[in-house]
Amino acid sequence: MANPASAADPVPAVTATGDPVPAVPATADPASAAPVPAGAAVAGAAAAGAVPVLRLRGLGWSVRGVPIVEDVSFDVGEGEFIAFIGPNGAGKTSLFNLISGIHPASHGKVELDGADITSEPVHARARRGLGRTFQTSSLWSGMTVADHVRLAAQAAAGPMASYRIWRRAARYAGQVADTLERTELAHRADTLASALSHGEKRKLELAVLLVSDPRLILLDEPMAGVSAEEVPALTALIRSVHRDLGRTVLMVEHHMDVLLGLADRLAVMHHGTLLALDTPAAVMADTTVQQAYLGEAL
Numbered sequence: 602m603a604n605p606a607s608a609a610d611p612v613p614a615v616t617a618t619g620d621p622v623p624a625v626p627a628t629a630d631p632a633s634a635a636p637v638p639a640g641a642a643v644a645g646a647a648a649a650g651a652v653p654v655l656r657l658r659g660l661g662w663s664v665r666g667v668p669i670v671e672d673v674s675f676d677v678g679e680g681e682f683i684a685f686i687g688p689n690g691a692g693k694t695s696l697f698n699l700i701s702g703i704h705p706a707s708h709g710k711v712e713l714d715g716a717d718i719t720s721e722p723v724h725a726r727a728r729r730g731l732g733r734t735f736q737t738s739s740l741w742s743g744m745t746v747a748d749h750v751r752l753a754a755q756a757a758a759g760p761m762a763s764y765r766i767w768r769r770a771a772r773y774a775g776q777v778a779d780t781l782e783r784t785e786l787a788h789r790a791d792t793l794a795s796a797l798s799h800g801e802k803r804k805l806e807l808a809v810l811l812v813s814d815p816r817l818i819l820l821d822e823p824m825a826g827v828s829a830e831e832v833p834a835l836t837a838l839i840r841s842v843h844r845d846l847g848r849t850v851l852m853v854e855h856h857m858d859v860l861l862g863l864a865d866r867l868a869v870m871h872h873g874t875l876l877a878l879d880t881p882a883a884v885m886a887d888t889t890v891q892q893a894y895l896g897e898a899l
């Protein structure tokens with residue numbers, strides 16, 4: 602079993618209905634019925650027995666008694682890339698909000714590097730190395746590209762650094778320049794965010810994230826609003842963040858062609874539950890997943 606998460610705390614490779622995922626051997630875990638792959642090779646995964654970067658157990662969130670996310674359990678190995686798909690309203694963003702601490706969990710547990718962070722606020726999780734982007738752009742239109750990254754670097758350095766914000770700006774020059782270089786924005790350093798294309802805005806959001814050096818990155822629909830011409834470059838950048846920088850990535854995305862070139866595993870959300878989690882090939886061959894999409898092409 603190449604998946605370290607399964608090795609540390611095995612959970613069966615089954616769909617939510619209890620059907621086994623085709624062509625993937627399963628091991629039983631009486632503690633959870635949530636699906637994670639049992640036999641798939643996971644690129645960049647940690648050694649067997651290693652503590653997963655992220656571990657969710659029975660995670661749920663309800664609003665006024667209505668379950669939005671239900672009983673989600675899975676492990677994420679070091680260096681893994683998991684893509685989340687599912688129909689609109691399936692609970693993908695809500696799950697990201699639970700992992701990053703924006704929503705308090707109604708049930709279950711979130712562990713980061715073996716530490717229980719279920720009750721920790723967003724900023725505490727960020728300090729532990731959990732970073733995320735949002736479905737809608739979160740930039741200041743009147744600030745330049747470089748100032749966005751500089752401010753993020755200062756914020757990551759702690760409250761006192763932020764207090765001395767402009768006086769010490771020069772200290773971050775190298776860090777800012779490196780990050781802008783990596784995200785292909787060096788030539789736009791002095792451009793206002795409002796003048797960027799959608800693809801460049803997404804790159805800047807990544808730059809703001811990367812400058813704080815997160816180990817686990819959650820990307821919520823990074824291709825949203827991006828023109829078809831800009832998708833390949835943004836995809837390549839995300840691939841490089843994963844492969845070259847070795848970051849662990851979870852990504853919600855509707856573009857299957859983008860996901861298939863990036864993801865080690867595909868997670869399918871449906872009605873707030875995790876319907877399947879396995880290699881892209883196994884998920885796409887899963888009849889339960891196909892039925893959930895009612896014939897929609899995966």
Ligand SMILES: Nc1ncnc2c1ncn2[C@@H]1O[C@H](COP(=O)(O)OP(=O)(O)OP(=O)(O)O)[C@@H](O)[C@H]1O
Pocket residue numbers: 664669687688689690691692693694695696870
């Ligand atoms: N704060 C909230 N209060 C009440 N209901 C909410 C709240 N946030 C989300 N929901 C509901 O939870 C469900 C899941 O929403 P969520 O945004 O997580 O889905 P999603 O899979 O990310 O969808 P999309 O692909 O359209 O972004 C939806 O029915 C949504 O209306």
